[in-house]
Amino acid sequence: MSPEIAGVLQLLALIAALALAYRPLGDYMAKVYSSEKHHRPEKWIYKAIGANPAAEMRWPAYLRAVLAFSAVSVLFLYLMQRVQGILPGSLGFVAIDPDQAFNTAASFVANTNWQSYYGEQAMGHVVQTGGLAVQNFVSAAVGMAVAVALVRGFARSRTGELGNFWADLVRGTVRILLPISVIGAIVLVACGAIQNFAGIHEVGQFLGGAQQWNGGAVASQEVIKELGTNGGGYFNANSAHPFENPTPFSNLFEIFLILLIPFALTRTFGRMVGNLRQGYAILATMGIIWVAFTALMMWTEFAHHGPAFDVAGGAMEGKETRFGVGGSSIFAVATTLTSTGAVNSFHSSYTGLGGGIAMLGMQLGEIAPGGVGSGLYGMLIMAIIAVFIAGLMVGRTPEYLGKKISTQQIKLAACYILITPALVLGFTAAAMALDTPANSMTNTGAHGFSEILYAYTSGANNNGSAFAGLNADTQWFNSTIGIAMLLGRFLPMVFVLALAGSLAEQKPVPETAGTLRTDKPLYAGLLVGTILIITGLTYFPALALGPLAEGLAS
Numbered sequence: 443m444s445p446e447i448a449g450v451l452q453l454l455a456l457i458a459a460l461a462l463a464y465r466p467l468g469d470y471m472a473k474v475y476s477s478e479k480h481h482r483p484e485k486w487i488y489k490a491i492g493a494n495p496a497a498e499m500r501w502p503a504y505l506r507a508v509l510a511f512s513a514v515s516v517l518f519l520y521l522m523q524r525v526q527g528i529l530p531g532s533l534g535f536v537a538i539d540p541d542q543a544f545n546t547a548a549s550f551v552a553n554t555n556w557q558s559y560y561g562e563q564a565m566g567h568v569v570q571t572g573g574l575a576v577q578n579f580v581s582a583a584v585g586m587a588v589a590v591a592l593v594r595g596f597a598r599s600r601t602g603e604l605g606n607f608w609a610d611l612v613r614g615t616v617r618i619l620l621p622i623s624v625i626g627a628i629v630l631v632a633c634g635a636i637q638n639f640a641g642i643h644e645v646g647q648f649l650g651g652a653q654q655w656n657g658g659a660v661a662s663q664e665v666i667k668e669l670g671t672n673g674g675g676y677f678n679a680n681s682a683h684p685f686e687n688p689t690p691f692s693n694l695f696e697i698f699l700i701l702l703i704p705f706a707l708t709r710t711f712g713r714m715v716g717n718l719r720q721g722y723a724i725l726a727t728m729g730i731i732w733v734a735f736t737a738l739m740m741w742t743e744f745a746h747h748g749p750a751f752d753v754a755g756g757a758m759e760g761k762e763t764r765f766g767v768g769g770s771s772i773f774a775v776a777t778t779l780t781s782t783g784a785v786n787s788f789h790s791s792y793t794g795l796g797g798g799i800a801m802l803g804m805q806l807g808e809i810a811p812g813g814v815g816s817g818l819y820g821m822l823i824m825a826i827i828a829v830f831i832a833g834l835m836v837g838r839t840p841e842y843l844g845k846k847i848s849t850q851q852i853k854l855a856a857c858y859i860l861i862t863p864a865l866v867l868g869f870t871a872a873a874m875a876l877d878t879p880a881n882s883m884t885n886t887g888a889h890g891f892s893e894i895l896y897a898y899t900s901g902a903n904n905n906g907s908a909f910a911g912l913n914a915d916t917q918w919f920n921s922t923i924g925i926a927m928l929l930g931r932f933l934p935m936v937f938v939l940a941l942a943g944s945l946a947e948q949k950p951v952p953e954t955a956g957t958l959r960t961d962k963p964l965y966a967g968l969l970v971g972t973i974l975i976i977t978g979l980t981y982f983p984a985l986a987l988g989p990l991a992e993g994l995a996s
Contacts (some may be wrong), residue, residue, distance in 0.1 A: 449740055449768020452694055456772065459698050459704055467702065468709020468721075474617045475590045477609060478713065484612050493608035500602040501943030504591055507607035508584060508935060512551050515577060516928075520547040522573040523565075532566035533642055533656055545920040550577040552931035553585055553813060555667070555674030555783055555906040556923060558915040562656055562677045569638050574674060575663045575852030579623075582670030583614035588895070588935050589707065592819045595942030596843045597715045602947050618703070619670060626665035626699055633695070634688035635661040659686050668699035669883035670897075671813040673783030673906040681773070681786040682762050683823045692771050694784060700776045700784070702900035704728075704811035707818045713841055718960035724821055727968045731810035732779055735803055739771040742796040742993075760791025771796075778803035781813030783906025790893070790909040797909065798989025799898050804903045806973055807862065813904065819938050825960070826855045826941075828972040832958050832965075841957055844950040851941060858937040863980045870895050870984065872922075879918050884911035888995070897923060902930035932965070953960045 455981035463726050480488070480495055488495050499507065522529070523546060538546065542559060549556040550573075559565070565574070587610035594604050640657025660676045664686050667674060681687040687696060705725065712721020743757045744767055752763040759772040770787040777784050789800055803810075811818040826840075829849055833840030840847040871893050875880035883890040893912040900907055901923040908914065914923065957967060 445766050445768060446744055447624060447741075448766065449744070449771065452768055452771055453736060456694060456697060456701075461703055461933075462726075463702060464706055464709055467706040469713060471618060471703075471706065471710040472713035474613050475605075475710070477613075480609070481616070483802050484609075484616055485628060487616075488608065491608065493606075495606050495609035495612070497606055497744050498603035501591075501604055501608055501939040504604050504607050505822070505936060505939045508588065508939075510930065511580075511607075511611070512584065515551045515580065516547045519573050520544060521575060523547065523808040526566055526569050529566065529568045531568045531639065535564055535566050538564065540917065541917050541920040543717050545924040546574075548924040548927050550574055550672070550674060551581055551904065552747040552904050552927040553581040553672060553781060553816070554672070554901060554904040554927045555672045556901055556908070556914075556927060557674055557678075557906070558920055558923075560678040561675055562658075570676060571659050571662065575659070575666065578663065578666040578672045578674070579615050579619050580611065582619060582666075582672065582814045583602050583611050585813055586614045586618070586703075586707075587611050587815070588938055589815035589818040590710075590941040592822060592938055592945075593711050593714045595945035596822075596845060598946045599948060599950050602943050604942050604946060619666065622669055622699075622702075623662065623666045626669060626695075627662045629695060630661040630664055630692060633692035634684070635664055635692065636685045637661040655685075664696070665699060667694045668782065668784060669703065669814075671700060671780045671782040671817075672706065673777065673781075673785075675784065679786045682788075682920060687786055690764060690769060693765050693773065696784070696786075697773055697776045700780055700782050701732075701811060703814045704780055704817040707815070708811075711818060711822075717843070717961065720843060723961045723966050723969075724818075724825065726963070727969045727973075728809070728811040728817075728821065730966070730970055731806070732775070735799060735810070736772055736775045737777060739775050739796055739799050740768060742793050742799065743767045743771050745793070757791075757793050757796070760788030762786060771830045773828070774800050775803060777907060778905060779806070779808060779810045779812070781808045781816055781904045781906075783900065785907050788910060789896075789907060790889075790911045792890070793990075794989050794993030794995070797892060797896070798985060798993060800907070801892070801989060802977070802981070802985065803898055804905050805863075805866070806977050807859075808903055808905065809973070816904070820934075823855050823858050823938070823941075824973050824976075825969060826851060827859070827976070828965070828969045829958055829960060830855075831972060832968060836956075838956055841951050842960060844953070845945050845948050846951055851945055854937045854941040854944070858934050858941075859976065860938075862902050862930055865896070865930055866898045866981075867984060869898045869902070869922050869926055874920070876918075878916075882913040882916055882919065885914070888988050892992065895984055895988050898926055904931050 523543040527537045591604040638657040642656040677683040708721045708725040712718040773786045807820045811817045829840040830841045893909040896909040
């Protein structure tokens with residue numbers, strides 16, 4: 443079987459698995475977030491944190507809860523790293539430096555999981571499991587809670603109440619993420635991923651010296667890393683490491699986990715607004731972009747440019763032979779079109795155009811299907827922009843799901859869209875203008891520029907992957923990328939929740955003959971075009987200086 447056919451078959455198997463899980467998981471999540479019952483373990487949690495899960499919140503209160511919880515999480519994780527040297531199970535590792543501890547705390551709380559350290563050489567068992575893995579759960583649950591709050595804004599009328607953040611956080615963690623993670627961890631252990639609390643030990647003799655490895659609760663952290671679109675690896679090699687991702691089957695299973703909840707949330711959206719076709723329209727938009735990007739990535743990486751590529755069956759530099767070009771390309775697109783950031787190959791070694799595709803996937807806003815929660819609310823913001831554009835074309839006040847899209851909603855949507863590009867392009871320009879940051883580049887020219895552009899694109903979009911030729915473990919990059927991650931995560935949430943509140947206060951607008959049908963293929967096509975045009979106009983000059991210049995020169 444040729445590598446190309448193997449790659450296509452993997453893609454088809456993945457689509458089939460996602461299709462089978464779509465309806466039951468989507469309906470289940472809608473039931474979870476609509477239920478008024480609280481399970482006993484959840485009541486214990488509410489009592490411990492002093493929260494009243496039955497109290498409805500308007501958007502300012504919901505936002506304050508999100509920010510307060512996240513601020514405490516950053517502080518807690520920062521302190522854990524700073525006192526690691528005195529914690530049990532530290533494996534002899536010392537405390538993390540202040541700038542790197544801040545960067546890592548910001549990264550995991552912001553669901554970015556950018557790592558400027560070697561996991562197996564820096565973090566002990568307590569920090570890995572009690573700090574990083576915990577944030578993998580709750581940061582994903584925060585994103586889901588904000589998305590559900592926006593959906594309630596569309597579903598409710600004549601009220602500013604969006605639900606209760608603490609109830610949404612706890613339910614998302616206990617009823618959705620935790621059960622799937624338990625099952626997924628068992629699957630990964632069966633595939634060969636390790637799950638233990640072993641210390642550091644020597645493994646064999648290589649090039650005249652012994653290699654040292656430490657064990658860890660890898661399978662359990664790996665599953666929530668993918669399921670929660672987090673991405674931070676237990677080991678520096680991330681999902682290319684055989685302890686994290688041992689076989690081609692585990693590789694496909696991990697891609698399935700990455701895409702599972704973001705795609706299924708479109709069904710949840712349709713169910714909660716009372717119109718499943720609206721969910722299918724959003725699903726179709728996400729699916730078109732994802733399949734197109736995957737096809738483009740596989741084409742660029744399979745394209746033969748000489749005898750070495752012919753022998754290898756594609757651009758195999760930086761890729762694991764057990765996954766090949768097909769498995770690596772599908773993984774790369776899945777991880778950059780979501781906010782996952784996990785990698786099973788070396789993105790910096792992709793072809794110039796291949797690296798550009800990965801970068802563009804993040805610059806779209808990671809909405810196809812996007813991160814857990816963040817992908818849905820990002821796509822709904824784009825949906826509002828699309829109906830606004832359609833309204834301008836016909837001279838009619840735009841409507842979406844029975845809600846008028848007025849000046850207030852467009853201002854909030856525009857602010858949401860502008861935040862991330864401002865962070866990416868501003869920090870990239872500053873890094874290129876100063877001498878010290880530029881010294882961290884391994885490469886010069888277009889690829890060197892791409893290293894820095896990719897880093898800030900990844901940080902501000904809460905992705906976490908990198909062109910690893912960049913030495914990001916410096917005070918400049920630890921600080922600026924940390925700031926970009928926090929602002930890129932929580933500033934958009936301000937506008938999402940404000941938008942949700944404004945929509946919930948409206949009364950429904952009756953549908954007429956002039957209402958744009960947003961559940962039809964025509965609208966899905968308009969939405970795809972809107973996404974690509976907005977992104978193209980924003981990032982094209984920067985892309986032209988980096989991956990496009992490199993790809994055309996090769």
